[in-house]
Amino acid sequence: MQILDFIQSLIPNLPCLLRTETGPVLSIVSLPFNPLRLACLIVWIYLCLYLVQCFQFSPLVPQKYRPAAYIISLFAGPILLLILLIADTLKKSSQSKTGIFKILKQQLQNTFANMRSRRAERRRDDSTIRLLDSSGRSIDEIYGHSGKKRKDSHILDLTEQLIADALDRRASDILIDPEDEATYTVRLRIDGVLRTVKKLKTDTSKAIVNSIKAVSGMDISEKRRPQDGAFIAKRAGTTASFRVASAGVLSGEKLSIRLLNQEACTFTLADVGLTKKQRSIIKSAIKKPSGMVLLCGPTGSGKTTTMYAMLNEIDRFTRNVITVEDPIESMLPETSQIEINPKADITFAKTLRSILRQDPDVICIGEIRDEETAEIALRASQTGHLVLATIHCDSNATALVRLLDLGVSPLLLSSGLSLLVSQRLLRRLCNHCKKPAQLSQNRIRKFERKGIDYTNIFDAAGCRHCDKTGYLGRTAVCDLMVITDQLKVDIAGNKAFIAEARNEVGKKDSSNLSRQALKKVISGITTLEELKRVVG
Numbered sequence: 001m002q003i004l005d006f007i008q009s010l011i012p013n014l015p016c017l018l019r020t021e022t023g024p025v026l027s028i029v030s031l032p033f034n035p036l037r038l039a040c041l042i043v044w045i046y047l048c049l050y051l052v053q054c055f056q057f058s059p060l061v062p063q064k065y066r067p068a069a070y071i072i073s074l075f076a077g078p079i080l081l082l083i084l085l086i087a088d089t090l091k092k093s094s095q096s097k098t099g100i101f102k103i104l105k106q107q108l109q110n111t112f113a114n115m116r117s118r119r120a121e122r123r124r125d126d127s128t129i130r131l132l133d134s135s136g137r138s139i140d141e142i143y144g145h146s147g148k149k150r151k152d153s154h155i156l157d158l159t160e161q162l163i164a165d166a167l168d169r170r171a172s173d174i175l176i177d178p179e180d181e182a183t184y185t186v187r188l189r190i191d192g193v194l195r196t197v198k199k200l201k202t203d204t205s206k207a208i209v210n211s212i213k214a215v216s217g218m219d220i221s222e223k224r225r226p227q228d229g230a231f232i233a234k235r236a237g238t239t240a241s242f243r244v245a246s247a248g249v250l251s252g253e254k255l256s257i258r259l260l261n262q263e264a265c266t267f268t269l270a271d272v273g274l275t276k277k278q279r280s281i282i283k284s285a286i287k288k289p290s291g292m293v294l295l296c297g298p299t300g301s302g303k304t305t306t307m308y309a310m311l312n313e314i315d316r317f318t319r320n321v322i323t324v325e326d327p328i329e330s331m332l333p334e335t336s337q338i339e340i341n342p343k344a345d346i347t348f349a350k351t352l353r354s355i356l357r358q359d360p361d362v363i364c365i366g367e368i369r370d371e372e373t374a375e376i377a378l379r380a381s382q383t384g385h386l387v388l389a390t391i392h393c394d395s396n397a398t399a400l401v402r403l404l405d406l407g408v409s410p411l412l413l414s415s416g417l418s419l420l421v422s423q424r425l426l427r428r429l430c431n432h433c434k435k436p437a438q439l440s441q442n443r444i445r446k447f448e449r450k451g452i453d454y455t456n457i458f459d460a461a462g463c464r465h466c467d468k469t470g471y472l473g474r475t476a477v478c479d480l481m482v483i484t485d486q487l488k489v490d491i492a493g494n495k496a497f498i499a500e501a502r503n504e505v506g507k508k509d510s511s512n513l514s515r516q517a518l519k520k521v522i523s524g525i526t527t528l529e530e531l532k533r534v535v536g
Helices: 002-010 014-018 035-057 063-096 100-127 139-143 153-168 202-215 262-266 276-286 303-312 348-355 371-382 396-405 410-416 441-449 485-493 495-522 528-534
Strands: 130-132 171-178 183-190 193-201 227-235 238-249 252-259 291-297 321-325 336-339 362-365 386-392 417-429 471-482
Touching (some): 063 100, 130 153, 139 153, 153 227, 171 202, 183 202, 202 227, 202 252, 262 303, 276 291, 291 303, 291 371, 291 396, 303 321, 303 386, 321 348, 336 348, 348 371, 362 371, 371 410, 371 417, 396 410, 396 417, 410 485, 417 495, 471 495, 495 528
Parallel strands (some): 291 386, 321 336, 321 362, 362 386
Antiparallel strands (some): 130 227, 171 183, 183 193, 238 252
16 A cells, blocks of 8 residues: 555656756655665675675684674674775785775776686686596596696697587587598588588597597597497586497598487477377377387487487376387486497397386387397287387388388287387478578469468578578478278288388378478478478
């Protein structure tokens, strides 16, 4: 009520506030409080709290006197601060025989300079990247000159800069290849497309390769035999994981670095890019207590990310979820994740046998590679377990053919499968620079003949936000095949179905993917050129 009364008393006096009088006395609306006193009170409180914090962490104040110091600070802290400042200023003035105001000016300048330097250090700390091996050691510690000036510091700085640049540009892979005996090329795969970013001299490139191999736990003296390793990068409180593979090639040694998608654990089916109808079909399949959902597509088509999105739709508090992956790309809460390690004899097949004795409700298999893994997974889907798995192939039909070629029984295949998902990834147009497409008259006539609205089709342009490519990020395009009762009978028939799958069904899958991709084109999400590049 007091606030309302104050506002009501203020409204009639607004003309007095807006009117400028020429006399010595100005019309001023009386406020219920003094703004200057309020500002002084707020500054006083903040200074008191600041001094309490200083005393709390100061080694100069003994522990038993700290409560008394807190009380004195809360009541008379700013006065003490002012007394100390005056005493310090008088002391410096007498020692240097300089004026008091000049000393105060220097102290203020030093204070502002310290604040600026701290902000600059904080920015440097946020941009600094540290490469660590699997045990947490940095490159400096691995090379044995931590804290010392090193001769090869520029090489290690180049290595860190290379990784930081890949993270900033959202790269999924870094390829370091020898172009000839004198030059190496560094390429980044961004949104599924390789791009050359720099060329380096052979000596520099070999030193960078050795640095990455060292931090990845690989043998730097071995140049011909293929090796695998891993390392992590930390920057500004975030951590990124990398997988490294080396191979001896004609003009030197090739290095491939894969950045594992740490954000995959946060994706939902809507984030992946599935339509509302497709999300409904997948959700109904993963709500069932048993059956197999199989994702297929070529390497780099986002199968693992979609599988993680499916796991995010499952209530992991009430269902026991166990995953078998190679490698583990992202940490999923309330999930038991097992990583394959052939050197330790931890394979997909052996791990699957062991987890069947751990009362799983949902089993997630990173990739089906052999007959034994396929059979164990399909049998598990028949015995009350929901199985999510991926397989490398072009379409839903070829996934069935490949499983049959692996030696899986047609009867086992027909009774275990419940849903097939074929997937590709299309680059999304950059919203900052996309422009209306210039379509030919022939293409316009084709769209009009099919009743397709072409007014919302765009082309890629390129700007600073998308690194001059016209694309920023990717979205999935999927084709779903629900294993109906009739299809189960066809699969069990084996011979006739294989012939049909290799021809008619495969063409149908391709056309379904093209149709789904075209919907994203006419919605302004991607371009016709991207559709041709990915789907054909």
